[in-house]
Amino acid sequence: MAKQAQPSILFDLSKRELCDPNEFKKMQRRLKQTYGISIAKEGLNFNDMRQHQLLVLGGPQDPFRETEIDELVKYFQTGGSIMVMLGEGGENKNGTNINYLIEQFGISINNDSLVRTSYYKYLHPKEVFVSNGILNKEIVRCARGIQKAGKKDAEGKSIARKLMNIKDDSKHDNTGLNFVYPYGATLNVQKPAFPLLSSGPISYPMNRPLCSTVVNPANKNAKLIVISSVRFFSDEFIDKEDNMKIMDVLFKWAMTDEVELADYVTEESDLSEYQHVPDTGSMANKLKSCLEESEELPRDFTTLFDDSMFKFDTDNMPKAVELYKDLSLKHEPISLITPTFEVPHPPLQTATFAPSMKELPLPSLDFFDLDEQFSSQRYFNNLKQLE
Numbered sequence: 553m554a555k556q557a558q559p560s561i562l563f564d565l566s567k568r569e570l571c572d573p574n575e576f577k578k579m580q581r582r583l584k585q586t587y588g589i590s591i592a593k594e595g596l597n598f599n600d601m602r603q604h605q606l607l608v609l610g611g612p613q614d615p616f617r618e619t620e621i622d623e624l625v626k627y628f629q630t631g632g633s634i635m636v637m638l639g640e641g642g643e644n645k646n647g648t649n650i651n652y653l654i655e656q657f658g659i660s661i662n663n664d665s666l667v668r669t670s671y672y673k674y675l676h677p678k679e680v681f682v683s684n685g686i687l688n689k690e691i692v693r694c695a696r697g698i699q700k701a702g703k704k705d706a707e708g709k710s711i712a713r714k715l716m717n718i719k720d721d722s723k724h725d726n727t728g729l730n731f732v733y734p735y736g737a738t739l740n741v742q743k744p745a746f747p748l749l750s751s752g753p754i755s756y757p758m759n760r761p762l763c764s765t766v767v768n769p770a771n772k773n774a775k776l777i778v779i780s781s782v783r784f785f786s787d788e789f790i791d792k793e794d795n796m797k798i799m800d801v802l803f804k805w806a807m808t809d810e811v812e813l814a815d816y817v818t819e820e821s822d823l824s825e826y827q828h829v830p831d832t833g834s835m836a837n838k839l840k841s842c843l844e845e846s847e848e849l850p851r852d853f854t855t856l857f858d859d860s861m862f863k864f865d866t867d868n869m870p871k872a873v874e875l876y877k878d879l880s881l882k883h884e885p886i887s888l889i890t891p892t893f894e895v896p897h898p899p900l901q902t903a904t905f906a907p908s909m910k911e912l913p914l915p916s917l918d919f920f921d922l923d924e925q926f927s928s929q930r931y932f933n934n935l936k937q938l939e
Contacts, residue, residue: 559807560588562604564612566595567648570782571610571637579785582796583803596620601627605807610637611782615649624653631771633806637782640665640678640735657766658742659778662826666736666780669756673732680733681793685752685762687823690816692728694804695797729794736781739764740826745776746817749798759824765805767814775806 561583563573573580573589583589592600601607607627616624628634636650642663643651651660668680686692733751738760741747747761762781768774783789785799805811850856876883 558588559586559606560590560604561606561608561803561807562590562592562601563608563610564592564596566593567609567612567614567616569610569612570639571608571785576786576790578787578790579799582790582799587803587807596623598623598626601632602630604632606633606635606803608635608637609650610635611639611646612648612650613646615647616653621653625656628768628774628776629770631768631774633773633775633777635777635779635802635806637779637784638737639780639782640737642737642780654776654778657776658745659764659766659776660740661778661780662738662740664737664757666733666738666751666760666762667756669754672754676734678735679789680736680751680755681730682733682749682752682755682762683730685731685733685750686729687747687750687761688813688816689728690811690813691748691798691801694801694811695729695794729798731784731795731798732789732792733762733781734783734786734789736762736779736784738762738826739778739780744769746814747823748802748813750823757824757826760826761823763802765813773809777802777806 563569563571565572573583573591580589587606590604596607601623607624624634636654638646638648638650638661642661643649644663654660665678666680667677668674671677672681674681692698731749733749733755738751738757739747739762741761741764745764745766747764749761749763751758751760751762753759763777763779765775765777768776779802784795790796790799801811805813873883875881
């Protein structure tokens with residue numbers, strides 16, 4: 553790594569990152585007091601990254617290529633620190649594959665959202681107020697500006713423990729700082745990584761890591777920090793609670809030796825297992841006939857039918873006859889009344905008609921004397937003689 557008089561930070565914007573120093577102005581002014589700030593818009597390469605002590609990937613919204621992942625791993629292995637920030641919904645909502653990088657070091661971002669189960673200070677449930685989410689005592693010491701442990705007072709107690717009001721045991725103090733965690737997700741953390749912030753017992757999912765880090769074993773100056781809320785240091789929330797103090801500690805841990813978070817890692821952290829909750833809304837729209845195990849069915853399945861629920865018989869006729877006496881009515885057979893039906897339409901007629909045949913003309917034989925036409929001359933002579 554090239555050494556510089558002033559440590560510098562490189563903000564990557566080539567993946568449409570949400571954490572733009574020009575928009576996170578309060579964070580930029582705070583960091584410029586101690587560090588130099590540069591912006592990379594054309595892409596990531598090892599030669600440009602090695603000129604800076606810290607690379608910030610603040611909410612990428614595009615996937616990284618495999619060659620870029622290799623460049624980032626090479627940068628981390630050669631002594632460069634990386635800070636990764638994302639938001640609620642994880643990779644699915646933001647359209648990136650940043651887990652491919654951080655999973656190599658035991659950290660992954662879940663595709664969920666952190667909410668507060670009870671209202672306090674902030675109206676939106678995703679603007680989560682956490683009052684006991686500090687998992688590392690060194691964060692409290694550095695945020696309060698307390699001297700490092702080692703010096704003893706007149707009673708022989710550590711000055712740092714006395715100022716922090718911590719008992720002389722191995723348990724961590726997670727009630728020293730309050731912070732608001734807006735629109736964030738939760739993390740899965742495995743060794744060698746260790747958590748720094750948790751969601752506490754009031755948020756949901758409860759007691760889950762929100763910020764974790766890992767140290768490069770080959771180069772102690774290289775740290776990877778993962779924060780699951782890109783708006784944690786935004787102008788809207790950086791002044792709320794102790795967010796700015798926590799930001800100062802995290803950047804000091806990434807770039808200097810003033811913070812020793814790795815020396816205060818405890819095995820007894822107040823973390824819970826990640827519980828997957830079913831989609832109760834979808835299940836409610838798909839009701840099942842039975843949600844419990846049914847009893848064994850009898851061999852004669854006909855015993856399962858209840859005929860008394862519906863039947864058609866004359867069992868109730870005697871009771872109906874007795875009602876005549878109770879109501880003082882005359883009991884006589886019902887006379888048949890000829891029904892009359894209303895006919896709203898005229899009677900129907902067949903749609904066929906007899907064929908109309910054309911009559912033949914009268915025979916023309918009426919104009920001829922058949923005797924003259926068919927009798928012989930001898931017949932006429934005989935008639936004349938008779939006359």
